[in-house]
Amino acid sequence: MAADVVIELKAVERHYVQGQRKLTILNGVDFSLHRGEMVALVAPSGTGKSTLLHTAGLLERPDAGDVMLAGRACGRLSDDERTAIRRNDIGFVYQFHHLLPEFSAVENIMMPQLVKGLPATEARARAMQLLDYMQIAKRAEHRPAELSGGEQQRVAIARAVANAPLVLLADEPTGNLDPTTASYVFDALSALVRQSGLAALIATHNHELARRMDRRVTLSEGHVVPL
Numbered sequence: 001m002a003a004d005v006v007i008e009l010k011a012v013e014r015h016y017v018q019g020q021r022k023l024t025i026l027n028g029v030d031f032s033l034h035r036g037e038m039v040a041l042v043a044p045s046g047t048g049k050s051t052l053l054h055t056a057g058l059l060e061r062p063d064a065g066d067v068m069l070a071g072r073a074c075g076r077l078s079d080d081e082r083t084a085i086r087r088n089d090i091g092f093v094y095q096f097h098h099l100l101p102e103f104s105a106v107e108n109i110m111m112p113q114l115v116k117g118l119p120a121t122e123a124r125a126r127a128m129q130l131l132d133y134m135q136i137a138k139r140a141e142h143r144p145a146e147l148s149g150g151e152q153q154r155v156a157i158a159r160a161v162a163n164a165p166l167v168l169l170a171d172e173p174t175g176n177l178d179p180t181t182a183s184y185v186f187d188a189l190s191a192l193v194r195q196s197g198l199a200a201l202i203a204t205h206n207h208e209l210a211r212r213m214d215r216r217v218t219l220s221e222g223h224v225v226p227l
């Protein structure tokens, strides 16, 4: 395995059973993501983008094959071990921000750090640094309902990287934003990826944003192939 491969899917299969039918969604996916790289996952609805992201992010177990994170095989680890890896090494961003409504922006970004066991002062300092980086430090004390859609997504991105993960997995992170805001949020996201050396796999229907990433892949007959 190349030294800078952060996450590698090896012959990953994922099937769902619906009544009498077996649906094959991932049919032997081989795919690697490298440090500092942003890859767009562009594929029609229902082809398995979320399934791929959930499997890569250890939210779902593959039915066959394995997911290697920094060279470590994760398929046979216990649920607790997988949860610990998810908490420390994997960041998720979804189409809808899923911020905790009763907490402020800065508190939302502190939360994963506190769960990891960091002292509150350290967690707050890191959260403020990230808010500053995302150019929304002035909104630190606002609750999600008091933020615009673009601001909410920037907080969600900051939260996803709060524990300095190895990988960022994003499922339509700009999907509910207007084109100008989407572009602005994407700029902030890509600056963060470049600056931190993260690896990012980003599912998007936005071809303009996909063009701005390092590579584009799609899902075809259960395989990840270049687009």
Ligand SMILES: Nc1ncnc2c1ncn2[C@@H]1O[C@H](COP(=O)(O)OP(=O)(O)OP(=O)(O)O)[C@@H](O)[C@H]1O
Pocket: 016, 017, 018, 023, 025, 043, 044, 045, 046, 047, 048, 049, 050, 051, 052
């Ligand atoms: N738990 C499940 N049980 C049965 N079928 C499922 C399950 N989860 C997903 N599927 C099916 O697997 C296929 C892939 O779903 P997935 O959500 O990964 O697609 P997607 O490419 O992310 O779609 P979209 O762009 O619409 O979000 C779909 O046909 C879906 O109906």
